Amino acid sequence: MTTSSISEKVAERLTPYIGPFNARMWVKAVARRELGLAPEELKPAHLATLVDGLRPYLGALMGRVAADDLLLQIGREVH
Amino acid sequence: MRFRWLAVFPLLYAAVFIAIVWWLGGGEALGPFIIGQRLLVRLLAIAGCFLAVSVFARGDHLRTAWLWLGSGAVAILSRDLLRLLPLFQPANAGPGALVILSGLGILSNVALLAGVWMLARSWKMAAISLPGGRYGALAVALITAVLALAVAGPGALKGARAVAGGDWSSLILCVSAVVDILSLCLITPLLLTAVSLRGGLFSWPWGLITASQLSWLLYDAAAALAPSLTPGGFPLAEVFRGLAQNYLFVAGLAQLFAIRQVRRSAG
Structure with a gap:
């Protein structure tokens, strides 16, 4: 996997639930806020921080349990 | 596909309701039928809401x-059921019964407003980017507020005047109309959230919650119509009340199904 595809892979897995527009916006916002990086600069080492940064957003939309399940899945599938 | 059927269900229900009303043709059975179906849609709305509650953990905002x-x-x-009892019917209701009925009505309105x-x-909270930017959202908000005021404003004013004149039984009408205005104004963020999440x-x-709120807007408009404007005494407001309650029911189901799907896919 190339380093630039981390954000795409995460957004791709969020898309079925929150739509493509918000999936991209969330990844971009968390990458900026938590890591000070543009989405295309994300590397596999940033995944854990990205996933943790997405947790409050997803929790607000689908509850903590579903958000944790989804983020665990993303953590498993995106390396 | 399942979600599309959820969106269609309230419309099918409304079509069946209209067909039965025409078939009954304003006969004696129409009144009991309308009361019965009103209780049914209330029960469905309750079921939808509590099914949605069941998929969240304690402390979740949406729960x-x-x-x-x-x-x-x-x-x-509860208010509708009490009204079926002789003690609470308009002809017999004393001041105590009226206070209970008004209290339940106000409680219901405030709780619904809090939920919406x-x-x-x-x-x-979820940092969702609303489409159309700030000006787009403002334009939709203004249109919704004008519609809400046009539909529920006269009722609020009439109720407020009656209360000011000492008619406390009109308090529920006044509170209900004010709550209607406020909750109808909330159509904007609901609608824009739905649009922003499209494809998900x-x-x-x-x-579906937006559709429920829009149906309440139509209900208010229909309820404000003079009887002469509803041909043959057709219960138009009841059609929209049914739509509003049934869209709340299916919105609860959609919430349940969406979260179950996340867990199933991730599990």
């Missing part, structure tokens, strides 16, 4: 939102 909506639906169903408010706030499963609960 509280659905709990408010469900509690509001229980309060209004919490759902409407979700976009901010979670756009369905918000879209």
Whole structure:
């Protein structure tokens, strides 16, 4: 996997639930806020921080349990 | 596909309701039929809200939102059931009965407003980007506010005047109309959240809640019509009340199905 595809892979897995527009916006916002990086600069080492940064957003939309399940899945599938 | 059927169900229900009303043709059975179906849609709305509550954990923002909506639906169903008792019927109701009925009505309105408010706030908590930018959202908000004031404003004013004149039984009408204006204004964030989430499963609960709120807007408009404008005494307001309650029911189901799908896929 190339380093630039981390954000795409995460957004791709969020898309079925929150739509493509918000999936991209969330990844971009968390990458900026938590890591000070543009989405295309994300590397596999940033995944854990990205996933943790997405947790409050997803929790607000689908509850903590579903958000944790989804983020665990993303953590498993995106390396 | 399942979600599309949820969106269609309230319309099918409305079509069946209209067909039965025409078939009954204003006969003696029409009154009991309308009361019975009103109780049915209230029960469905309660079921939808509490099914949605069941998929969230304690402390989840949306659990509280659905709990408010469900509690509001229980309060209004309780009022409808009490009204069936001789003691609470308009001809016999004493001051105590009127206070109980008004109290339940106000409680229901406030709980529904709290629930819709919490759902409407979700976009901010989830940092959802609303389409159209700030000006787009403002334009939709203005249009909704004007519509809400046009539809529920006269009722609020009439109720307020009656209360000011000492008629406390009009308090429920006044509170109800004010709550209607406020909750109809919340259509904007609900609608824009649904649009922003389009293409995703979670756009369905918000879209269906928006449809419920829009149906209440139509209900208010129909209820404000003079009887002469509803041909043959057709219960137009009941059609929209049914739509509003049934869209709340299917919104709760959509919330349940969407979260179950996340867990199933991730499990």
